[in-house]
Amino acid sequence: xxxxxxxxxxxxxxxxxxxxxxxxxxxxxxxxxxxxxxxxxxxxxxxxxxxxxxxxxxxxxxxxxxxxxxxxxxxxxxxxxxxxxxxxxxxxxxxxxxxxxxxxxxxxxxxxxxxxxxxxxxxxxxxxxxxxxxxxxxxxxxxxxxxxxxxxxxxxxxxxxxxxxxxxxxxxxxxxxxxxxxxxxxxxxxxxxxxxxxxxxxxxxxxxxxxxxxxxxxxxxxxxx
Amino acid sequence: xxxxxxxxxxxxxxxxxxxxxxxxxxxxxxxxxxxxxxxxxxxxxxxxxxxxxxxxxxxxxxxxxxxxxxxxxxxxxxxxxxxxxxxxxxxxxxxxxxxxxxxxxxxxxxxxxxxxxxxxxxxxxxxxxxxxxxxxxxxxxxxxxxxxxxxxxxxxxxxxxxxxxxxxxxxxxxxxxxxxxxxxxxxxxxxxxxxxxxxxxxxxxxxxxxxxxxxxxxxxxxxxx
Numbered sequence: 001x002x003x004x005x006x007x008x009x010x011x012x013x014x015x016x017x018x019x020x021x022x023x024x025x026x027x028x029x030x031x032x033x034x035x036x037x038x039x040x041x042x043x044x045x046x047x048x049x050x051x052x053x054x055x056x057x058x059x060x061x062x063x064x065x066x067x068x069x070x071x072x073x074x075x076x077x078x079x080x081x082x083x084x085x086x087x088x089x090x091x092x093x094x095x096x097x098x099x100x101x102x103x104x105x106x107x108x109x110x111x112x113x114x115x116x117x118x119x120x121x122x123x124x125x126x127x128x129x130x131x132x133x134x135x136x137x138x139x140x141x142x143x144x145x146x147x148x149x150x151x152x153x154x155x156x157x158x159x160x161x162x163x164x165x166x167x168x169x170x171x172x173x174x175x176x177x178x179x180x181x182x183x184x185x186x187x188x189x190x191x192x193x194x195x196x197x198x199x200x201x202x203x204x205x206x207x208x209x210x211x212x213x214x215x216x217x218x219x220x221x222x223x224x225x
Numbered sequence: 226x227x228x229x230x231x232x233x234x235x236x237x238x239x240x241x242x243x244x245x246x247x248x249x250x251x252x253x254x255x256x257x258x259x260x261x262x263x264x265x266x267x268x269x270x271x272x273x274x275x276x277x278x279x280x281x282x283x284x285x286x287x288x289x290x291x292x293x294x295x296x297x298x299x300x301x302x303x304x305x306x307x308x309x310x311x312x313x314x315x316x317x318x319x320x321x322x323x324x325x326x327x328x329x330x331x332x333x334x335x336x337x338x339x340x341x342x343x344x345x346x347x348x349x350x351x352x353x354x355x356x357x358x359x360x361x362x363x364x365x366x367x368x369x370x371x372x373x374x375x376x377x378x379x380x381x382x383x384x385x386x387x388x389x390x391x392x393x394x395x396x397x398x399x400x401x402x403x404x405x406x407x408x409x410x411x412x413x414x415x416x417x418x419x420x421x422x423x424x425x426x427x428x429x430x431x432x433x434x435x436x437x438x439x440x441x442x443x444x445x446x447x448x449x450x
Contacts, residue, residue: 064296067290070289071335071338101333101371101374105326109321113322132375132376142374145369146326148358148363149323149325151322151357
């Protein structure tokens with residue numbers, strides 16, 4: 001396998017990253033799936049990530065432990081902050097400080113070791129417009145930094161941060177995934193899922209997902225509590 | 226305490242980061258010291274980091290666990306790669322892939338939660354010229370990315386990556402630290418220190434440190450094995 005054909009793909013267990021993995025594989029990449037146990041409420045995501053990585057043919061799936069809960073500052077990792085049913089204005093309380101920066105940095109480290117020149121992340125600037133680290137200008141700045149940070153960059157090998165979903169609607173994402181054979185019944189998107197991965201049906205992530213299936217005219221396989 | 230007077234300071238337990246902490250404090254910052262248990266050979270560093278943070282008046286000291294050893298690729302975290310006695314040409318085998326990027330990203334997350342607008346890191350482009358992530362152009366790109374990554378950046382608060390040592394010689398660093406009351410006997414620089422923090426005296430880090438004390442005409446307090 002040529003190193004130009006390897007990709008590290010961030011896989012959370014949710015709908016977006018599953019679709020991203022399917023798209024990376026369709027482009028011919030050997031995919032190295034990477035997940036994080038970071039103190040999130042919804043650990044059912046990690047079981048989902050494992051199922052998704054296997055079902056979509058990842059070469060390897062690695063889960064890294066990192067204690068973002070010790071840093072605090074988000075409803076997703078600080079269990080004293082309630083996950084709201086509806087998004088307010090501005091940046092949501094479910095925003096985890098610098099999360100994508102931390103995740104991309106660990107992906108960059110693994111990519112360097114594996115000599116992978118592509119990192120896929122399923123960020124989306126449409127549904128998650130309130131998250132600063134889902135914007136195209138952020139991704140572009142990250143890629144520039146990454147190419148100064150590493151041995152690969154110094155040696156002239158460009159690392160690409162690939163964000164195939166960034167401008168897609170949720171319906172487009174779901175339609176793309178269906179075409180590529182993604183089984184969305186394996187995925188968990190809910191911010192407050194129970195241990196079996198059943199969704200609350202009320203949080204922002206559930207609402208966006210449900211509306212996506214409706215808009216895409218695809219049966220919603222989500223199991224709700 | 227005004228948020229403009231808070232700083233997150235990366236403290237490894239080594240000589241450079243101890244000096245950086247002393248310099249940040251001299252500038253009037255309330256210092257939040259941050260260390261990482263990342264699979265390094267030299268865990269004696271972490272005991273040193275705790276002593277250094279306390280002795281130099283850090284407001285808080287946090288150690289985050291992160292399994293860079295699982296990613297591999299460096300003599301510092303992969304115990305099957307020997308730490309060399311002398312540096313070769315190019316990027317050393319002690320380079321940990323994307324280490325400063327990972328560390329700065331966690332510092333950025335904590336800074337955002339603490340509303341600290343300054344992050345201090347003791348990188349040095351003189352002694353560590355072989356490390357891509359110790360170069361000024363890397364730090365500048367990181368700062369640009371960081372200000373697009375966070376809620377603070379979106380809200381117009383600039384986060385500064387402060388690298389006071391970046392152009393200093395080891396002798397200058399030691400002389401500065403002595404003036405600021407750093408007890409270098411508390412620090413551990415060796416890549417292969419034993420459990421008591423005693424230095425091997427042979428690795429690259431030991432060599433640079435010893436030559437630094439000689440050039441600075443300061444008694445070397447290091448205890449060698």
